Amino acid sequence: MKIVSCRSLVKELLFWKDNWLGSGSLKSIFPRLFSLSVSKEAKISLSGAWVNNVWVWNLSWRRDLSAWELDLVSKLLGVVHLLSPSIEFEDKWVWKDGDSVEYSVNLVYGFKGFDRRGFFEFV
Numbered sequence: 001m002k003i004v005s006c007r008s009l010v011k012e013l014l015f016w017k018d019n020w021l022g023s024g025s026l027k028s029i030f031p032r033l034f035s036l037s038v039s040k041e042a043k044i045s046l047s048g049a050w051v052n053n054v055w056v057w058n059l060s061w062r063r064d065l066s067a068w069e070l071d072l073v074s075k076l077l078g079v080v081h082l083l084s085p086s087i088e089f090e091d092k093w094v095w096k097d098g099d100s101v102e103y104s105v106n107l108v109y110g111f112k113g114f115d116r117r118g119f120f121e122f123v
Contacts (some may be wrong), residue, residue, distance in 0.1 A: 015047040021083060030076050033070065036061045067120055 013020045016027045016034050017095065027034040034040065038060040039047065048057040057077060 013044050015042050015044050020044065021079065026076065026080070029079070033059075033072055033076060036063065036065065036069070038062055051063060 010116050017025050017040075018038060019025050023029070027040075050056075055081060059073070059076075082122060
């Protein structure tokens with residue numbers, strides 16, 4: 001059994017602190033930008049907005065950024081763009097079980113990617 005899709009769960013996941021990209025938290029990948037962020041606890045859903053049906057990230061900083069920090073922002077946006085929220089799909093978990101076992105709460109708690117807050121790591 002495995003979770004084959006976990007469409008970002010933008011209403012719950014923290015932009016900086018949760019591992020929603022699957023390669024570590026943005027806090028650990030971009031520590032300098034995290035230290036400069038005004039919204040360290042912001043959820044993904046509050047880190048951007050829909051503009052003409054396109055998700056636009058809206059990140060705020062404690063001060064004006066230097067040129068090399070702006071380069072980091074460009075890299076960050078390049079990374080998060082890959083998993084930006086989609087207006088076409090609701091966030092959902094997709095349960096796929098090759099053994100045709102029925103879904104149960106016990107199976108979810110036994111899944112190796114499940115953490116205590118109720119989120120799954122991407123697989």
